[in-house]
Amino acid sequence: MTEEQDDIFESMPIISPTVSNNDVGTTPHNHNLNHNHSHSHDHGTNIEDINHSDSSSSITSNSEIQNLKIEEKRRLLPDILPKVQCIARARIPTTQGPEIFLHLYSNDMDKKEHLAIVFGEDIRSRSLYKFRKDETQSDRMIRGAYVGKLYPGRKNADFDKSTNMKLEFDKESGDLIIDSKTTWCNPTLVRIHSECYTGETAWSARCDCGEQFDEAGRLMGLQGHGCIVYLRQEGRGIGLGEKLKAYNLQDLGADTVQANLLLRHPADKRSFGMATAILLDLGLLEIKLLTNNPDKIIAVEGKNRLIKVTERVPMVPLAWKGEEGGVKSTEVEGYLRTKVEKMGHLLSKPI
Numbered sequence: 001m002t003e004e005q006d007d008i009f010e011s012m013p014i015i016s017p018t019v020s021n022n023d024v025g026t027t028p029h030n031h032n033l034n035h036n037h038s039h040s041h042d043h044g045t046n047i048e049d050i051n052h053s054d055s056s057s058s059i060t061s062n063s064e065i066q067n068l069k070i071e072e073k074r075r076l077l078p079d080i081l082p083k084v085q086c087i088a089r090a091r092i093p094t095t096q097g098p099e100i101f102l103h104l105y106s107n108d109m110d111k112k113e114h115l116a117i118v119f120g121e122d123i124r125s126r127s128l129y130k131f132r133k134d135e136t137q138s139d140r141m142i143r144g145a146y147v148g149k150l151y152p153g154r155k156n157a158d159f160d161k162s163t164n165m166k167l168e169f170d171k172e173s174g175d176l177i178i179d180s181k182t183t184w185c186n187p188t189l190v191r192i193h194s195e196c197y198t199g200e201t202a203w204s205a206r207c208d209c210g211e212q213f214d215e216a217g218r219l220m221g222l223q224g225h226g227c228i229v230y231l232r233q234e235g236r237g238i239g240l241g242e243k244l245k246a247y248n249l250q251d252l253g254a255d256t257v258q259a260n261l262l263l264r265h266p267a268d269k270r271s272f273g274m275a276t277a278i279l280l281d282l283g284l285l286e287i288k289l290l291t292n293n294p295d296k297i298i299a300v301e302g303k304n305r306l307i308k309v310t311e312r313v314p315m316v317p318l319a320w321k322g323e324e325g326g327v328k329s330t331e332v333e334g335y336l337r338t339k340v341e342k343m344g345h346l347l348s349k350p351i
């Protein structure tokens with residue numbers, strides 16, 4: 001810890017569960033809404049700044065961003081979406097029952113492998129099916145650009161004898177022709193999930209990420225239709241190493257927002273343009289979004305609203321509903337409380 005951080009820590013108030021919203025404006029969060037401006041808390045901050053952000057400074061001060069109206073928040077989104085390409089798709093039988101099609105994407109903005117977990121054979125990636133130079137039918141099957149089911153000895157990617165399913169392509173562009181009558185894609189149930197190694201793999205009870213992931217899959221499995229866009233933005237975009245430091249700060253008394261700010265990160269460093277681009281590629285233009293985060297809705301719709309969220313489907317923690325399998329801990333209660341009190345999440349605990 002630097003001397004400066006030490007001072008910050010010294011001056012950090014004890015975080016009480018009843019911390020008032022008024023102290024923090026409504027919140028330091030979702031800096032991702034504004035990529036084009038510098039962030040007032042990105043470079044050195046102290047707890048006093050966090051609690052009394054100066055509204056006269058720049059448009060990007062935390063409390064101002066939180067108070068922006070929907071149209072203003074939309075205006076701050078980036079103009080350009082990443083260019084994405086589905087590199088490979090494969091059928092995954094799951095331990096839970098339903099089969100999924102895992103789509104792996106590359107993009108022109110980062111080197112990460114973002115994913116789409118697709119429930120339903122009718123949801124098709126435009127970039128996956130597009131013909132590539134000199135490729136054979138076998139090449140197409142190997143990268144997952146086939147219709148129906150694969151079986152030993154199958155020769156043709158575009159026609160499946162076993163199901164009589166056939167793909168049609170535009171002769172000039174080579175693009176897949178999608179008959180909207182044969183699909184029931186829109187509006188499709190969608191979850192946009194940000195990577196959480198601790199919650200999904202290391203059984204962490206600090207957050208409900210693993211539970212939310214499972215619940216989204218369960219609901220989509222029941223419907224036999226849906227899509228989880230899985231973005232590699234661990235720790236709200238700060239990465240796993242920094243998230244672990246944030247956890248230590250939380251054990252030392254900070255809440256999730258303060259911990260990020262003390263580490264000189266925005267409260268939320270994520271962006272959702274990648275999700276918008278992936279949904280467009282999959283033709284999921286109208287979606288029912290599983291989330292409690294109103295800013296995620298604005299962010300995924302994007303500046304030009306190429307995607308429309310027709311409905312928000314709340315994600316109520318299972319423990320709050322008195323259901324089995326929910327995450328229970330003092331840490332997760334604090335995590336959820338901070339989401340509600342400081343990040344504007346639409347979630348209230350039943351009394």
Ligand SMILES: Nc1nc2c(ncn2[C@@H]2O[C@H](COP(=O)(O)OP(=O)(O)OP(=O)(O)O)[C@@H](O)[C@H]2O)c(=O)[nH]1
Pocket residue numbers: 192193194195196197206207209212233234235236237238243246247256260290291292293296315335339345
């Ligand atoms: N920095 C930080 N990140 C965390 C912490 N706990 C969980 N995360 C990350 O938060 C992200 C999970 O956020 P989501 O559940 O996708 O989204 P959300 O914006 O909270 O909204 P919902 O859609 O309502 O769940 C993942 O990237 C986790 O790794 C924490 O204490 N600190």
